[in-house]
Amino acid sequence: xxxxxxxxxxxxxxxxxxxxxxxxxxxxxxxxxxxxxxxxxxxxxxxxxxxxxxxxxxxxxxxxxxxxxxxxxxxxxxxxxxxxxxxxxxxxxxxxxxxxxxxxxxxxxxxxxxxxxxxxxxxxxxxxxxxxxxxxxxxxxxxxxxxxxxxxxxxxxxxxxxxxxxxxxxxxxxxxxxxxxxxxxxxxxxxxxxxxxxxxxxxxxxxxxxxxxxxxxxxxxxxxxxxxxxxxxxxxxxxxx
Numbered sequence: 001x002x003x004x005x006x007x008x009x010x011x012x013x014x015x016x017x018x019x020x021x022x023x024x025x026x027x028x029x030x031x032x033x034x035x036x037x038x039x040x041x042x043x044x045x046x047x048x049x050x051x052x053x054x055x056x057x058x059x060x061x062x063x064x065x066x067x068x069x070x071x072x073x074x075x076x077x078x079x080x081x082x083x084x085x086x087x088x089x090x091x092x093x094x095x096x097x098x099x100x101x102x103x104x105x106x107x108x109x110x111x112x113x114x115x116x117x118x119x120x121x122x123x124x125x126x127x128x129x130x131x132x133x134x135x136x137x138x139x140x141x142x143x144x145x146x147x148x149x150x151x152x153x154x155x156x157x158x159x160x161x162x163x164x165x166x167x168x169x170x171x172x173x174x175x176x177x178x179x180x181x182x183x184x185x186x187x188x189x190x191x192x193x194x195x196x197x198x199x200x201x202x203x204x205x206x207x208x209x210x211x212x213x214x215x216x217x218x219x220x221x222x223x224x225x226x227x228x229x230x231x232x233x234x235x236x237x238x239x240x241x
Contacts, residue, residue, distance in 0.1 A: 062111065062127050063184050065209035070130050071106060071229035073183055078132040078204040081189060083237035084154035085147035088136050088200060091234040101137035101199050106130060106231040111208035126214030132231050133203030144193035144200050145174055151191060152176050160189065168195065184209060 082088065091104040108130055110123035145168070152165050155178045164177035175192035185207025193200045 062124070062208045062210045064212050065184050066212060067108070067128065067130065068229050070184065070206050070209055071132075071231075074130050074132045074187070074204050074206045075106070075232040077182070077187060077189070078134075078202075079232050079234060080158075081151060081154070081191070081202065081204065082134070082234045085151045085191075086237050087143045087147035088139070088234075088236045090236070091134050091136065093230045093233065101135050101197075104134045104231050104234055106132050106229060124208075126210050127208050128211060129206055129208045131203055131205040133201070134231075134234055135199055135201035137197075137199055139193060139198050139200035141193070141195060141198075144198075147200075148174050148176050148191060148193065155189070168193075 082091075089102070091102060093104050093106075108128045111127035111129055112123055148165075152162055155162050155176070160178040160180045162176065162178045164175060166172065166175040168174040173192050173194045175190070177191075178189045180187050180189075187204060187206055189202070189204045191200075191202030
């Protein structure tokens with residue numbers, strides 16, 4: 001066999017890919033790329049759908065508490081704080097003591113799920129949270145400021161975590177905020193005095209809970225059905241000297 005026969009013919013067209021070969025290769029790469037671009041979002045959507053289905057099938061873990069029991073717990077914390085301040089009028093349920101802004105009320109709020117379920121903005125059936133709130137008009141600065149100081153000290157002595165104590169700098173309102181863990185879950189408290197209106201207000205909010213007596217298909221919140229629980233009558237304690 002001659003040397004010429006052993007050497008490949010570099011000039012032969014068969015030694016290199018043809019334009020058709022390049023086109024076929026390009027189509028294969030493009031096809032794989034399109035499959036990835038189309039398939040990845042579908043996989044993400046499938047994963048989100050599975051996660052949402054699991055969350056919807058899983059309970060939020062709220063405790064089973066009747067509105068009456070929750071109202072007593074929230075009201076007890078609220079009365080304790082009001083008494084510790086040592087100032088303010090006696091406030092009966094509704095409005096009292098002669099000022100237009102005076103009130104003593106108990107409200108129910110809906111509870112919403114966490115995670116992907118929250119995007120639907122749909123409340124959890126049978127779940128609620130309660131907040132007891134009050135306000136009193138005509139509060140003098142000296143009385144309100146001293147009351148909030150006593151309240152802050154009281155919170156720190158009785159297991160509350162004081163998260164804010166704004167002492168009215170630059171003419172702003174005075175305020176005290178606190179949180180604590182307790183029966184059924186976590187509670188929050190907020191109290192403030194507004195120097196412009198001389199309005200003193202505050203209250204305690206409770207955790208989300210499931211109403212054991214929730215009717216199937218019910219769409220009204222507890223306490224908003226016309227026969228709900230009443231807030232406690234708030235009475236001030238004697239101010240510490």
